[in-house]
Amino acid sequence: MASRIVAFNLNGRDVEVMVKPLTTLQTVLREHLHLTATKSGCRQGGCGTCTVLVNGEPMLSCLLPVEDIAGQQVVTLEGITPVEGLHPIQQAFFDNYAIQCGYCSPGMIMIIKALLDRNPNPTRQEVMDAIAGNVCRCTGYESILRAAEDAARRLQSA
Amino acid sequence: MAKLRGTGIAAVNYPTGMNLGGDPSQALIHATTTGTFVISLSSTDLGQGLKTVIAQIGAETLGVPFENVLIDTADTDTGPHCMGTFASRATHRVGNAVIMAAKEARKVMLEVAAEELEASPDDLDTDGQGNIYVKGSPERKIDITSVALAAHFKYGRSISGRGMYIKPKSPVDPETGKMDPDSTEAHACVVAEVEVDTETGEVTVLSLKSAYEVGCQVNPALVREQIIGGAFMGMSHALYETTAPYYPSPDHAPGSFSEYVIPGPHELPHIESVVLEYPSVNGPYGVKGVGEMTANAPIPAIINAISNAIGVRLTEYPVTPEKILRALERSPKLKQPAQTGA
Ligand code: FES
């Protein structure tokens, strides 16, 4: 099938990509646009490392044909990282030792951002529910839960 | 049906490195023109924090701030030799190699500083804040960047050092079988508390409490996170993970990431740990290893706790709900009063 052009908004900028049908957003981000913060852990919806925000909602970019998000707003980890320094959630991850190998971190940070955007003061149970689809092989989750709670405090006092 | 509670304990001796005659590590250090000390290694940081602790060890020995050290583990094709990151060996082996390299580099750094300060190298010391000063008169000092610039552009010297660590192969005594297989040993003990649901066979790990004796800690926060991550991984092995099929036919093996069962944040037990520091004789600054062992001892502790809860000895893991339900059929704790025919 022929390629076609898909236009969407990525991290505040309009982009157009030429894709074959069913090309995923993950492939577009990583391979066409070379934005590699969005990771590729399993490419089958099982790990959460590829989580991005589409219109503010967390989505697994490995399961999302880019045609389906034509005209919509996509935010990746690159989009929330300031030019200088770190986003408060990133800083909270750093300060709470919530990053070991770091492979889960971009997805974790995006899913926690989605949570805190709609629920600025979540309980530990709510954080656990939010990140339950995101696998971390290294930390045992405790530091990630701490980081999420710390990030909530930082964002509220900001 | 009931929820049964049990407690189990397990202890581990964990060898650091494998002294089978082929387990060396090397390190090279050089200062850039502006006084950044680059430590080149072929050792890999998998997320356990090797780069951080090696930079700490390097900075301490060189006598420069942590921020002045850069770890380069870029490429095993071009870096100095390292056997790798396994057997909890990296901090111990690589740390020793880095200390040796850093001592050589420090010597050159002090010689260059001595020229600049018109003093003897033996009279100089570092303040750890980026300066070299004359002992007894701290106002006579020079900063590391100036020393590095002078070395490069005035004296034509390289502030650099080579380091290596190898423990010679220990032969096996043919009579007794005795040998010396490792460099040092760390120790740990884990106590697990579990609750077993006798209806579903599900196990909840309530707590994992442990004591770790790991030699001196270079970075206590990283040690703590290794212990927590390891405890969780041990629980995961004890109860969930396997690549083997649950049923005899390979068709039932987990075939993809989504079918390979691992626990998530909801399964996180209460984890508590104390760390004891008995310095090792041959580790860098008394270090032993702490990585791999943290995932080991929780496994038998949890399985012992399950055995304690249900009154049946279990010897194979992962202990799946099915294995528990089958074991419960043999449990003295659940013996129902014999049914009488109606
Ligand atoms: S890569 Fe998308 S869920 Fe794993």
Ligand code: FES
């Ligand atoms: S930090 Fe390694 S997977 Fe989460």
